Structures are given as C-alpha cells and as structure tokens.
Amino acid sequence: MVTTTFKLNNGLEMPAVGLGTWQSKAGEVQTAVSYALQNGYKLVDGAYCYANEDEVGEGLKEAFAAGVKREDVFVVTKVWATYNTRVEEGLDKSLKSLGLDYVDLLLVHWPVLLNPNGNHDKFPTLPNGKRDVIFDYNHVDGWKQMEAVLKTGKTKAIGVSNYSKKYLEQLIPHATVVPAVNQIENHPSLPQQEIVDFCREHGIHVMAYSPLGSTGSPLMSAEPVIKIAEKKGVSPGTVLLSYHVSRGSTVLAKSVTPTRIKANLEIVALDDEDLKLLNAYSDDLASKGELKRYVYPPFGIDFGFPDKS
Numbered sequence: 436m437v438t439t440t441f442k443l444n445n446g447l448e449m450p451a452v453g454l455g456t457w458q459s460k461a462g463e464v465q466t467a468v469s470y471a472l473q474n475g476y477k478l479v480d481g482a483y484c485y486a487n488e489d490e491v492g493e494g495l496k497e498a499f500a501a502g503v504k505r506e507d508v509f510v511v512t513k514v515w516a517t518y519n520t521r522v523e524e525g526l527d528k529s530l531k532s533l534g535l536d537y538v539d540l541l542l543v544h545w546p547v548l549l550n551p552n553g554n555h556d557k558f559p560t561l562p563n564g565k566r567d568v569i570f571d572y573n574h575v576d577g578w579k580q581m582e583a584v585l586k587t588g589k590t591k592a593i594g595v596s597n598y599s600k601k602y603l604e605q606l607i608p609h610a611t612v613v614p615a616v617n618q619i620e621n622h623p624s625l626p627q628q629e630i631v632d633f634c635r636e637h638g639i640h641v642m643a644y645s646p647l648g649s650t651g652s653p654l655m656s657a658e659p660v661i662k663i664a665e666k667k668g669v670s671p672g673t674v675l676l677s678y679h680v681s682r683g684s685t686v687l688a689k690s691v692t693p694t695r696i697k698a699n700l701e702i703v704a705l706d707d708e709d710l711k712l713l714n715a716y717s718d719d720l721a722s723k724g725e726l727k728r729y730v731y732p733p734f735g736i737d738f739g740f741p742d743k744s
C-alpha cells in the first residue's frame with residue numbers, strides 16, 4: 436500500500452499529497468480548493484505572497500459548508516520575505532484571509548528579508564528596479580520569531596522553505612524547535628539528494644514543490660518518466676508525483692483544472708528499477724551540468740544551493 440501520510444517531528448500527521456496554489460488565479464482557486472477537498476485532498480499549500488489567500492479561504496469555506504471538517508484538512512501558509520521581522524503580523528494577515536484561527540504549518544518562505552518599510556507590501560524595489568533586500572539580516576533571527584509564534588497556537592507546526600544544507604547548518608545549532616519541514620523544489624531534474632538526506636538525518640520532513648516542472652508541466656515529457664508511465668500503465672504525472680512519496684516526501688501539485696486535480700491524487704509505488712531509471716536520469720543531467728531549477732527569484736542572494744548561486 437502506498438503511504439498516505441507522514442509523521443512530522445512534533446507528532447503531527449502530514450498528508451503525502453497536497454494541492455498547490457501558486458499562480459492559481461483569484462477567479463479559479465476558490466473552485467480548485469473546494470473541488471480538491473471534496474474529492475480526496477487533505478492538504479492545501481498557500482502563501483501570503485501568492486496574493487490569493489482570500490479566494491483560497493473562500494474555497495475552504497465552501498468545502499467546510501459541504502461537510503469537509505477543518506480538522507481533516509492540513510493548511511499550510513508561508514511568511515513572506517517582507518514579514519520575516521514581523522512573523523506574527525504576517526501570519527495574522529494570512530489567517531484573516533483564510534478565515535481560520537490556526538494553520539497546520541507555517542513556513543519561512545525564503546530566508547531573506549525584503550525591506551518591511553519599502554515601496555511595496557510584498558515586492559519592494561530600489562530606484563534601480565532591483566528588489567529592496569536588507570542584506571544584514573540574519574535568518575536565524577527570523578526563526579526565533581517562528582518559535583515564538585508557535586507558542587501562540589496560531590500554527591500547529593513551523594518549518595522552512597528554500598533552505599539549502601548550508602542554511603540549515605547555520606540554523607539548527609540555534610534552534611530550540613527543529614523545523615518540522617523544509618519545502619524545496621524537487622523533481623528528477625533537481626533531485627537535491629544532499630538536502631533530502633540531510634533533512635532525513637535531522638528529522639525534517641521534505642515537501643517537494645514544482646514536481647511537474649512548474650508552469651506548463653515540462654517534466655511530463657521527460658523520456659524516463661514516459662517510459663515508466665507506459666510500463667506501469669499510469670500517467671507521466673503520476674510517475675513524477677509518486678517519485679517523492681517513494682522518497683519519503685510530501686508532494687505538492689498545482690492545478691486549477693478539475694480533471695488534473697483528481698488525476699494528481701493517484702500515487703503508485705515505484706520499484707527499485709523505476710527509481711534507478713529516474714536516478715540515472717538525474718545523474719546524467721548533473722554530470723552534464725544540466726540540472727534544472729525552475730524557481731529562483733531575483734533576490735540577488737546566494738542561498739547556498741550547489742547548482743545555483
């Protein structure tokens with residue numbers, strides 16, 4: 436049987452599959468969330484910076500009205516970079532939009548501070564057009580605020596996102612609460628085995644984002660993915676999503692299309708031969724210097740990922 440939940444380091448159970456909401460348009464995401472929750476999804480991943488949490492909240496409300504129970508849904512949100520020195524304020528804004536009094540997991544979206552007093556609430560810029568980054572910020576200070584907010588009960592767990600091994604190594608010695616989760620880009624074109632292994636050793640659960648290659652799902656046409664899909668009689672999407680569950684990670688797939696939302700719940704067990712093929716694909720890309728990171732916003736910061744600085 437394929438795993439449907441994973442236990443976090445604080446004992447909380449996290450579903451193995453979740454609905455992503457990044458770039459889901461306001462007019463579409465309410466229906467997507469409501470449909471997903473009424474068709475088997477138990478986890479919704481959002482963020483303040485996605486600027487659609489009001490509509491995600493409407494989708495939650497619709498699902499609750501249809502009989503879905505709050506306690507059966509794992510809601511994730513993220514503190515955006517302009518709020519890393521105001522974590523509780525950021526969370527309060529998300530809670531208000533979502534119409535909830537707690538989330539299940541709050542993540543630091545990126546370990547960087549954008550000017551909280553800049554010219555924009557989410558994406559402040561300098562006169563030269565670059566992001567208004569506060570360079571002398573220490574991400575460990577942001578984590579201390581996360582630990583404080585955990586005590587309020589407004590979130591059941593705290594974690595990080597976009598943390599490299601280097602950043603986790605800086606954080607862990609100062610952490611009273613070890614992050615429950617590290618949400619990172621992950622797929623056969625960017626396996627990030629080093630981080631996945633490090634997280635496992637430290638009891639940090641990995642949530643894999645952009646599993647299909649993000650916008651337009653380009654990884655669906657990768658040769659080994661198609662080969663495994665044909666062999667198993669499943670879709671390429673199922674192979675890409677199942678890859679993470681086989682690795683012990685939770686996977687997030689974004690869709691606003693009902694048929695795809697439903698299809699993305701199908702997870703199968705990948706055997707050693709399948710994983711060998713996918714790993715060989717990853718190794719080949721690595722040896723050619725062709726690993727592909729789809730999400731690397733222009734903060735102008737080296738986050739310590741070996742493939743990108």
Ligand SMILES: NC(=O)C1=CN([C@@H]2O[C@H](COP(=O)(O)OP(=O)(O)OC[C@H]3O[C@@H](n4cnc5c(N)ncnc54)[C@H](OP(=O)(O)O)[C@@H]3O)[C@@H](O)[C@H]2O)C=CC1
Binds near residue numbers: 480596651
């Ligand atoms: N922490 C972070 O910094 C980040 C977190 N994330 C989280 O992870 C989630 C998933 O990653 P995301 O980058 O959105 O990309 P995904 O890899 O989930 O790909 C989404 C794209 O694939 C399409 N798609 C989805 N399912 C199918 C299917 N079965 N067949 C064909 N096409 C499909 C979607 O189209 P359509 O919607 O039109 O159906 C959309 O264009 C995000 O939504 C977000 O919640 C993502 C990036 C960064």
Ligand SMILES: O=C[C@H](O)[C@@H](O)[C@@H](O)[C@H](O)C(=O)O
Binds near residue numbers: 457482485733
């Ligand atoms: O979660 C998804 C991504 O991290 C997204 O939030 C960022 O890429 C953001 O749009 C940015 O431009 O910094």
